[in-house]
Amino acid sequence: MIRWTSRAAPCIRPIGAERSAECAAIHATSFAYPWHEADFEQLFVASGTFADGAIEAKEEHLAGFVLSRVAAGEAEILTIAVAPEWRRRGIATSLLAPHMAGLAAIRVDRLFLEVDAENSAARALYARFGFEQVGERKAYFRTAGARLAGALVMRRDLL
Numbered sequence: 471m472i473r474w475t476s477r478a479a480p481c482i483r484p485i486g487a488e489r490s491a492e493c494a495a496i497h498a499t500s501f502a503y504p505w506h507e508a509d510f511e512q513l514f515v516a517s518g519t520f521a522d523g524a525i526e527a528k529e530e531h532l533a534g535f536v537l538s539r540v541a542a543g544e545a546e547i548l549t550i551a552v553a554p555e556w557r558r559r560g561i562a563t564s565l566l567a568p569h570m571a572g573l574a575a576i577r578v579d580r581l582f583l584e585v586d587a588e589n590s591a592a593r594a595l596y597a598r599f600g601f602e603q604v605g606e607r608k609a610y611f612r613t614a615g616a617r618l619a620g621a622l623v624m625r626r627d628l629l
């Protein structure tokens with residue numbers, strides 16, 4: 471489903487600590503309790519972190535990213551976010567497909583994530599990729615206004 475319009479279509483490629491500030495900026499537009507640049511720097515240097523970014527072609531800006539942590543043959547998507555101006559144009563889809571293929575290529579057999587039960591956009595995205603609910607955590611995410619939202623634990627077999 472590629473739907474990026476235009477000459478400035480992003481390309482998908484692995485990213486590292488050099489993109490920490492941009493990841494933090496996109497995260498801040500996406501979540502009530504954003505991670506800071508230093509949080510991303512730490513994640514990027516930690517072993518087992520794999521991240522892919524959608525790099526907008528014109529200015530080489532980051533349009534979105536997905537970041538996972540691998541341990542003992544399993545992986546967890548820690549975060550995925552797309553800059554608001556790039557949403558609903560196929561960026562997350564274009565990120566997830568090669569990201570999952572890359573994890574499978576290093577013999578990761580199961581991929582997990584936790585999603586806010588009220589996040590219908592993300593839930594629709596994960597359903598499209600074949601994730602299935604395998605658990606639920608009550609009062610898990612802090613939302614704006616300090617209300618706690620439940621999380622669904624999702625799993626997708628890769629091998």
Ligand SMILES: CC(C)(COP(=O)(O)OP(=O)(O)OC[C@H]1O[C@@H](n2cnc3c(N)ncnc32)[C@H](O)[C@@H]1OP(=O)(O)O)[C@@H](O)C(=O)NCCC(=O)NCCS
Pocket residue numbers: 500501534549550551552553556557558559560561562563564584585586589590591592594595596598
């Ligand atoms: C969730 C998110 C990553 C989706 O990124 P995106 O690039 O807009 O997603 P895509 O364009 O690839 O959309 C793929 C599919 O996901 C679903 N989807 C995406 N956004 C949606 C929305 N706002 N409402 C309903 N479904 C949506 C649709 O099924 C969509 O396919 P369609 O456009 O053909 O209907 C983006 O909305 C985002 O960054 N949100 C804030 C951060 C977040 O919630 N991350 C997930 C945390 S678990």
